Amino acid sequence: MTARPTATDSERATELDRLTGWLDERTGFARVARTVLRKIFPDHWSFLLGEVVLFCYVILVLTGVFLTFFFAADTRPVTYDGPYPPLRNAEVSAAFDSVMRLSYEVRAGLLMRQIHHWAAVVFVAAIVVHVCRIFFTGAFRRPREINWLVGVGLLLLALVAGLTGYSLPDDLLSGTGLRITDAVVAAVPFIGPWLAYLIFGGEFPSVELIGRFYVFHIMLLPALMIGGITIHLLILWFQKHTQFPGGSGAEEALEENVVGRHFWPGQVFRSLGLFFLTAAILAVLGGLVQINPVWVYGPYIPSAVSSPAQPDWYLGWLEGLLRMGPNLEPTILGITIPSLFGPAIVIPTIVFGGFALWPFIEARVTGDHRDHQLLQWPWQAPVRLGIGAGVLTFFIVLTLAGGNDVLAVYLRVGVEQLTLAFRILVVVLPIVVGLVAWRLGVERRRREDEG
Amino acid sequence: MRNRPRIEWLIAGLFGLTAACGLLLLVVYILGGQTQVEGLLLGVALAAIGLGVVLWAQELMDTPIVVEERHPATSSAEEAAEFQAALTEEAGFTRRRLLVGMLVAAFAGLGAALAIPALSLGPAPGREQFTTSWRKGSRLVLGDGMPIHAGDLPIDSVVTVFPDGVPGSADSQTLLIRVPPDLLRLDPARAAWAPEGYVAYSKICTHAGCPVGLFRATDRVLICPCHQSTFDVLRGAAPIFGPAGRPLPQLPIRLLEDGTFVADGDFSEPVGPSFWNLTSGDGG
Numbered sequence: 204m205t206a207r208p209t210a211t212d213s214e215r216a217t218e219l220d221r222l223t224g225w226l227d228e229r230t231g232f233a234r235v236a237r238t239v240l241r242k243i244f245p246d247h248w249s250f251l252l253g254e255v256v257l258f259c260y261v262i263l264v265l266t267g268v269f270l271t272f273f274f275a276a277d278t279r280p281v282t283y284d285g286p287y288p289p290l291r292n293a294e295v296s297a298a299f300d301s302v303m304r305l306s307y308e309v310r311a312g313l314l315m316r317q318i319h320h321w322a323a324v325v326f327v328a329a330i331v332v333h334v335c336r337i338f339f340t341g342a343f344r345r346p347r348e349i350n351w352l353v354g355v356g357l358l359l360l361a362l363v364a365g366l367t368g369y370s371l372p373d374d375l376l377s378g379t380g381l382r383i384t385d386a387v388v389a390a391v392p393f394i395g396p397w398l399a400y401l402i403f404g405g406e407f408p409s410v411e412l413i414g415r416f417y418v419f420h421i422m423l424l425p426a427l428m429i430g431g432i433t434i435h436l437l438i439l440w441f442q443k444h445t446q447f448p449g450g451s452g453a454e455e456a457l458e459e460n461v462v463g464r465h466f467w468p469g470q471v472f473r474s475l476g477l478f479f480l481t482a483a484i485l486a487v488l489g490g491l492v493q494i495n496p497v498w499v500y501g502p503y504i505p506s507a508v509s510s511p512a513q514p515d516w517y518l519g520w521l522e523g524l525l526r527m528g529p530n531l532e533p534t535i536l537g538i539t540i541p542s543l544f545g546p547a548i549v550i551p552t553i554v555f556g557g558f559a560l561w562p563f564i565e566a567r568v569t570g571d572h573r574d575h576q577l578l579q580w581p582w583q584a585p586v587r588l589g590i591g592a593g594v595l596t597f598f599i600v601l602t603l604a605g606g607n608d609v610l611a612v613y614l615r616v617g618v619e620q621l622t623l624a625f626r627i628l629v630v631v632l633p634i635v636v637g638l639v640a641w642r643l644g645v646e647r648r649r650r651e652d653e654g
Numbered sequence: 655m656r657n658r659p660r661i662e663w664l665i666a667g668l669f670g671l672t673a674a675c676g677l678l679l680l681v682v683y684i685l686g687g688q689t690q691v692e693g694l695l696l697g698v699a700l701a702a703i704g705l706g707v708v709l710w711a712q713e714l715m716d717t718p719i720v721v722e723e724r725h726p727a728t729s730s731a732e733e734a735a736e737f738q739a740a741l742t743e744e745a746g747f748t749r750r751r752l753l754v755g756m757l758v759a760a761f762a763g764l765g766a767a768l769a770i771p772a773l774s775l776g777p778a779p780g781r782e783q784f785t786t787s788w789r790k791g792s793r794l795v796l797g798d799g800m801p802i803h804a805g806d807l808p809i810d811s812v813v814t815v816f817p818d819g820v821p822g823s824a825d826s827q828t829l830l831i832r833v834p835p836d837l838l839r840l841d842p843a844r845a846a847w848a849p850e851g852y853v854a855y856s857k858i859c860t861h862a863g864c865p866v867g868l869f870r871a872t873d874r875v876l877i878c879p880c881h882q883s884t885f886d887v888l889r890g891a892a893p894i895f896g897p898a899g900r901p902l903p904q905l906p907i908r909l910l911e912d913g914t915f916v917a918d919g920d921f922s923e924p925v926g927p928s929f930w931n932l933t934s935g936d937g938g
Binding site for chain 1: 683686687689690691692693694696697698699700701703704705706707708710711712715717718719720721722723724726727772773775776777778779782783797814816822823824825827857861862863864865867868879880881882883884893895896897898899900926927928929930931932933934
């Protein structure tokens with residue numbers, strides 16, 4: 204290999220230049236890295252939402268690995284003899300005991316556990332906001348339908364990862380959640396009972412349950428998610444990012460160009476900063492704001508239940524659906540349709556099915572099959588705006604309905620009256636909000652067309 | 655242009671703050687650790703470096719807005735044709751239809767064979783869905799295994815009971831409720847199931863399986879705290895509000911001479927959340 208006139212020879216050479224020069228002489232990576240560093244990314248604050256999701260995932264993996272060193276995925280009974288007085292000498296599962304030790308006896312253990320849980324909460328929240336940005340600006344339109352589907356898959360995986368994660372401590376609250384999950388799985392048409400036995404390892408509560416969910420939570424789901432995230436980002440990279448019409452500064456954004464900053468150093472430094480700031484917020488939350496205090500709930504006992512009992516926020520809508528469900532349970536020709544079937548299986552399937560297929564539905568209805576690199580402002584597609592606003596309202600009302608017992612106490616009304624009110628609101632309010640959003644969108648678009 | 659030296663000092667200070675907080679965190683850890691202090695120090699350390707990096711990019715780096723062409727994603731007709739020729743022609747896929755078909759079948763069969771072990775994860779649901787640990791003659795005991803006596807329970811109160819020998823059993827947990835006998839409006843066929851106003855129902859909600867933990871004595875209803883399914887104790891635990899679609903199964907019980915209770919058989923129906931083949935248990 205002959206010496207090349209690289210930066211190594213110049214007097215301004217730095218250690219970094221020498222290192223990359225050494226590597227490039229052996230791999231030729233600079234040729235590829237050059238185009239990577241020069242990649243152009245459009246700049247808008249809302250494009251950072253997806254990055255927050257990615258950073259939460261990184262923090263989840265880092266803190267999660269720490270937690271695995273201390274967690275025992277074992278339901279065998281042990282006697283708690285740790286430093287938390289109210290539970291001393293209580294019979295708890297080895298899993299619950301290990302979470303207690305992690306929280307009270309391992310240095311920085313509680314901090315890591317709480318950062319992990321907070322990161323999960325923010326992770327799903329950031330996904331939802333990111334999806335809203337994608338939806339309302341029409342970023343999912345051709346050619347980005349594949350990435351929309353990958354994203355929907357990742358959202359569902361995130362929900363399951365959250366559920367399997369907060370079930371692991373084997374406390375009273377999560378045990379109740381698992382009991383409900385088992386019932387929901389059993390409501391899958393016909394194969395439900397078999398499916399539930401397959402997932403839970405037998406009749407609820409089986410001794411294998413925590414071990415099962417541990418494997419799901421730390422192996423299968425993270426593996427699927429890292430694969431999905433990789434595909435998501437590769438497609439983003441090769442298709443190039445969308446951009447808002449108007450552009451930045453003097454350069455006008457068009458369908459045929461990309462207006463933005465180079466990946467290096469502008470984007471990388473900003474993103475790195477965003478990573479640290481996301482981590483900072485999670486660290487402060489994890490240190491100062493208590494989350495999932497399992498010692499308050501106590502160990503899981505099948506015949507006991509805590510009230511009120513709410514899941515993590517991102518499954519509140521399902522809880523609301525379960526609470527609002529009608530008490531219909533017909534038996535036809537010897538087949539019983541469980542009352543959970545409608546609220547827990549049919550409605551989520553329709554909503555998430557429509558959500559996943561939305562790019563194709565919209566293209567079919569509008570007849571618009573062109574490529575779109577320029578985003579729309581939400582009011583530029585009023586029907587989409589109305590439907591999106593309606594669906595969001597639907598989920599918000601359901602989430603509130605999932606806390607109807609808490610709300611009833613707070614509002615000083617009977618939980619029965621509140622449930623009846625929610626049954627009406629969950630149908631009426633999404634329609635009203637959807638129509639109002641659609642109307643406002645139409646008005647705004649007309650004003651813009653005239654102006 | 656901003657005052658560059660001053661911003662440089664600010665960023666350097668932020669990085670210094672991160673380093674200092676990191677070291678302090680180490681000290682706190684060595685001294686025994688304290689969750690709130692750890693969280694704050696870690697948060698400040700991360701916030702400072704994050705802010706410093708962003709400021710560096712915003713204020714000191716030359717990151718102009720640039721433009722480049724967006725190339726169509728679709729390959730040219732020539733490239734696509736070359737690709738397809740290489741994919742199918744060179745491999746002989748177009749000529750050997752039979753082999754390609756059988757290769758697909760082979761992969762399908764192999765895939766199915768490899769997926770079969772997943773079925774080992776759970777047993778097929780058998781009779782246990784339809785039965786509990788209650789047998790004719792099982793004595794009603796409390797969670798600590800001690801028998802419950804008729805005198806222990808005041809009118810309009812409730813206690814959780816289990817079959818003797820399996821206290822704490824998940825699928826056999828039962829509520830024993832004492833109500834004024836003359837108020838009971840049970841199905842005539844079940845008249846003998848509730849001696850002296852003592853009536854026993856499965857504690858597992860027929861909706862989603864939560865323990866039906868709340869008894870409202872004013873109108874004698876059982877309420878599931880999870881989804882507020884409400885069951886009328888006097889009328890065979892029929893659902894009167896909320897999402898549950900069928901009554902809580904009733905346990906036939908007898909009151910013995912010594913004041914203890916025994917079951918007169920298993921529950922009237924399968925306990926717990928309803929499932930698709932719920933009624934198939936009746937015919938065996």
